[in-house]
Amino acid sequence: MKRFRLGDRATMGEPVEPELASPFEIMEPERLETPVILSSPHSGRVYPARFLRLARLDALALRRSEDAFVDDLFAPAARAGVPMLRAHFPRAYLDANREPYELDPRMFDGKLPAFANTRSLRAAGGLGTIARVVGEAQDIYARRLPVEEALRRIEGLYKPFHQALRGLMRRASERFGMAVLIDCHSMPSCTGTSAKLERMGADIILGDRYGTSCHSAFVDVAEQHLRMLGYQVQRNKPYAGGFITEHYGSPGAGFHALQIEINRALYMDEETLAKKSAFAQVSMDLRDVVESLMRTAADMGDDTLPVAAE
Secondary structure (H helix, E strand, O other), X not given: OEEEEEOOHHHHOOOOOHHHOOOEEEEEOOOOOXXXXXXXXXXXXXXXXXHHHHEOOOHHHHHOOOOOOHHHHHHHHHHOOOOEEEXXXXXXXXXXXXXXXXXXXXXXXXXXXXXXXXXXXXXXXOOOOOOOEEOOOEEOXXXXXXXXXXXXXXXXXXXXXXXXXXXXXXXXXXXXXXXXXXXXXXXXXXXXXXXHHHHHOOOEEEEOOOOOOOOHHHHHHHHHHHHHOOXXXXXXXXXXXXXXXXXXXXXXXXXXEEEEEEEHHHOEOOOOOOEOOOHHHHHHHHHHHHHHHHHXXXXXXXXXXXXXXX
């Protein structure tokens, strides 16, 4: 397994924060033998000191917004031959699973660019590209941020992350005639929202944007394999897939994107953020699921699905 830490001055100019001089990492297999790709955009846990000074919450409260240890959960799958892109920057600092400029103008001093999506429901709820809240609607900041702060994070972190993800998708398409992106996330075991019962009733939720982001064969195989392993599985409710799944999934062009949401209670203590003893077993099970998706992609081949356009 080869590792490439990206985001230094050679690739993106001046770093956003010294601690994030390498804001993400690509774990590369020794040999590329599958179109399957893993991404973990929300498991980053490098909190810049400057960000912590701006925040009104302590580090543990901020960490509750992480998809904690999801990159570690899928690491065995990456070592089995699948490239994985994982963020080092935390979701509370910048959310790569949003549009690039999905911003709440109430958060900032100064005028946002005209092209910013200021009417996004996610941004209005505090969960835009630059989040306003974590957990159960806890405000992150004590005061407004300069607009320049948001733009600096987007230019320095968001855009390089997605450039890397596009590169992995393009390479898979050129090599195999298709690309199959598995976007890896976790979900709280319960919440105060109306989706509470749905979330508590599922161990894993598969999101394919209601059949629009991924060939059904991949979703069927993932669901069948997970159920065989004893997991309770749902599709699309309450998580159908975010920006990454929607943006990168175009099955008719040979690009497939499937979101996997894992109930955090399966593998960690949600209060202390400590891994449970079951962590290793969940990780091995996910590796098996990814390997089943690799076999499905190999069986389908580039004669079954159209090659993506340049």
